[in-house]
Amino acid sequence: MNWSLSFEPLLSWPLIAAVLVPVALLAIAGLLFRQRGAVFRLAAFVALALALFNPVLLDEVRDPLKSVVALVVDRSQSQDIGDRTQQTNEAVQALKDRLARFKQFDVRVVDAGQAGAADDRTETRLFGALQGALRDVPPSRIGGAIMVTDGQIHDVPKSAAGFNAPLHALITGHEGEKDRRIRFERAPRFGIVGKPLDMTYRVIGAQGETGTVNVRVSVNGQPVSTEQAEIGREMPLHLNIPNAGRNIFELSIDHLDGELTDVNNRAIALVDGIRENLRVLLVSGEPHAGERTWRNLLKSDASVDLVHFTILRPPEKQDGTPINELSLIAFPTRELFVEKIHQFDLIIFDRYQHRDVLPILYYDYISEYVEKGGALLIAAGPEYAGEQSIAKTPLISALPAMPTGDIIEKAYYPRLTDLGKRHPVTRGLEGAANEPPHWSRWFRTIGVQNPEGEVVMKGADDRPLLLLNRKGEGRVGMLLSDQGWLWARGYEGGGPHVQLYRRIAHWLMKEPELEEERLTADGHGMTLEVRRQTMSDDPGQAQVITPSGKTVTVKLSPSEPGVFTGTLESREIGLYQVANGDLTALAAVGPINAPEFADMVSTEDIVKPIAEATGGSARRLESSMGMSVPSIVPVRSAADASGRDWIGLKTTNDSVLKSVSRVPLFGGFFGLGLLLLALGSMWYREGR
Numbered sequence: 001m002n003w004s005l006s007f008e009p010l011l012s013w014p015l016i017a018a019v020l021v022p023v024a025l026l027a028i029a030g031l032l033f034r035q036r037g038a039v040f041r042l043a044a045f046v047a048l049a050l051a052l053f054n055p056v057l058l059d060e061v062r063d064p065l066k067s068v069v070a071l072v073v074d075r076s077q078s079q080d081i082g083d084r085t086q087q088t089n090e091a092v093q094a095l096k097d098r099l100a101r102f103k104q105f106d107v108r109v110v111d112a113g114q115a116g117a118a119d120d121r122t123e124t125r126l127f128g129a130l131q132g133a134l135r136d137v138p139p140s141r142i143g144g145a146i147m148v149t150d151g152q153i154h155d156v157p158k159s160a161a162g163f164n165a166p167l168h169a170l171i172t173g174h175e176g177e178k179d180r181r182i183r184f185e186r187a188p189r190f191g192i193v194g195k196p197l198d199m200t201y202r203v204i205g206a207q208g209e210t211g212t213v214n215v216r217v218s219v220n221g222q223p224v225s226t227e228q229a230e231i232g233r234e235m236p237l238h239l240n241i242p243n244a245g246r247n248i249f250e251l252s253i254d255h256l257d258g259e260l261t262d263v264n265n266r267a268i269a270l271v272d273g274i275r276e277n278l279r280v281l282l283v284s285g286e287p288h289a290g291e292r293t294w295r296n297l298l299k300s301d302a303s304v305d306l307v308h309f310t311i312l313r314p315p316e317k318q319d320g321t322p323i324n325e326l327s328l329i330a331f332p333t334r335e336l337f338v339e340k341i342h343q344f345d346l347i348i349f350d351r352y353q354h355r356d357v358l359p360i361l362y363y364d365y366i367s368e369y370v371e372k373g374g375a376l377l378i379a380a381g382p383e384y385a386g387e388q389s390i391a392k393t394p395l396i397s398a399l400p401a402m403p404t405g406d407i408i409e410k411a412y413y414p415r416l417t418d419l420g421k422r423h424p425v426t427r428g429l430e431g432a433a434n435e436p437p438h439w440s441r442w443f444r445t446i447g448v449q450n451p452e453g454e455v456v457m458k459g460a461d462d463r464p465l466l467l468l469n470r471k472g473e474g475r476v477g478m479l480l481s482d483q484g485w486l487w488a489r490g491y492e493g494g495g496p497h498v499q500l501y502r503r504i505a506h507w508l509m510k511e512p513e514l515e516e517e518r519l520t521a522d523g524h525g526m527t528l529e530v531r532r533q534t535m536s537d538d539p540g541q542a543q544v545i546t547p548s549g550k551t552v553t554v555k556l557s558p559s560e561p562g563v564f565t566g567t568l569e570s571r572e573i574g575l576y577q578v579a580n581g582d583l584t585a586l587a588a589v590g591p592i593n594a595p596e597f598a599d600m601v602s603t604e605d606i607v608k609p610i611a612e613a614t615g616g617s618a619r620r621l622e623s624s625m626g627m628s629v630p631s632i633v634p635v636r637s638a639a640d641a642s643g644r645d646w647i648g649l650k651t652t653n654d655s656v657l658k659s660v661s662r663v664p665l666f667g668g669f670f671g672l673g674l675l676l677l678a679l680g681s682m683w684y685r686e687g688r
Contacts, residue, residue: 173602547574
């Protein structure tokens, strides 16, 4: 029972003042002038005042509220090391049992750092979890917080302001742990393909470790070198970027005897390779309607440096015009096809025929250029089927098909072959899904026989139209029609000439995204996405090795012709190795070099200052007698909240009102009688 006194005035305060102030002045004046009956007059004033104030005695029935205690459990990846998970589970269960004995505590258990949110896996954010658990609790009801963690917390506030309850940290792990780790200090995000990239790294040894260690360097999963690194010193690293697109640079060091974990014994950096401008040599045999189609396409590509020559005056043309009166430039055949041929990424012969412009020996140089990794595209016209065809030169060894001499002049829709529907060069061409295709017709096809490589498009009478072939280390393409300009000019609605021509050129120059057989993997949040590009009908399953060394299988399902995909939901951050057949790929899931793995040695030092600032404590669960969970003691706000083997949690004085009983003290006949007695006494005394 809680008794209290309250006033419930019968009149408003201004009216009460208007009544009582004159009466009070008369009563006080009577006392000052010692008038007869002054005391009775004062008693009458008091009785009148009490009647107007109407005092009421209240009896409140209240239920006490519980103090809210947050039990924050660290479930981050560093807690998976050794027996930390077991220590955590045992400590949490013991704390739950002990807290359950105290009815004045409302316990809220929060698991922080689980796989549900990627941000929680990259850093240990226990204070953010604590704030979320107590968001709806008034400060006066917070009894305290207990954290079970390895001490590696990344969101420790600078001060304890705003948290007026004891915070206790129970540290898992063991004293004297040691861990060696490596990290990149400086790693640019971009670089030029084929050019060296300047990077730096540092090896951080275990406590007291000095000397040098071997650092293994890998690029895209392939070992490159072994470096000697001095422990604790920033070391330089110079590596060439091998490929356009994403490249993964990896550093790794040996496991140290007795080391806590080797998860942070490697570091990775993602570098996007950017190609310098590709150099393309375009040789047009003569001016024709489609000549500018190739030129305009290549000139519009900012990544291409184009050198274009058109044979305007072949040697057989003898009209008597003096050489010094011609404004034409001599074709620099030796410079282009002997001295600088290997500087070109692609050579295109556009309706070119052998007219003694190039010496026969130079065709051998071109064939050798292809065999050693060069790219050649033949955009064939009627000349390819004629007597002066380049197929009758030593270039024959590089060509994917020989001409039959037939020139088929008839209207047809270029179509994709079954192979072409899966090939990256022609897959998904705009308009190809319709029948007939949603593009204009062409009217000429050059007949060939014994085609090699892959026929991805067909022309009139289902004859080969587009051939793609590998020759040695290089690549050769052959487009057996000169009618592509009809698409560029918008004839009958035109067609996807830019998309097709650009893909052909970039496939020949070995663009990774256009490879027929390609395996890629990428991390999005905590999901690993695997993509397999293949010409086969079923690539099988992908094998994935997680950062912890576990092997899992990912099913690949068709997503579009020639493309199979699969996903893996994971709770591990780090580098994943993916394999399918002879192909391998690497992917980083989660942030690169996440803070979660920067330091994995258990410690009290990080959380101890703020814990002690709140009146709490930070202590290890492990003791000389094994694991020791401290006792729970309820304490008052001003009392100590920690001891040698116990931790204190604050109790609250807050309560909730259930009911109120009221007893008027100056009401009814009792108040009326008391008022009349006072007035009668005053009248009687003054009447004598």
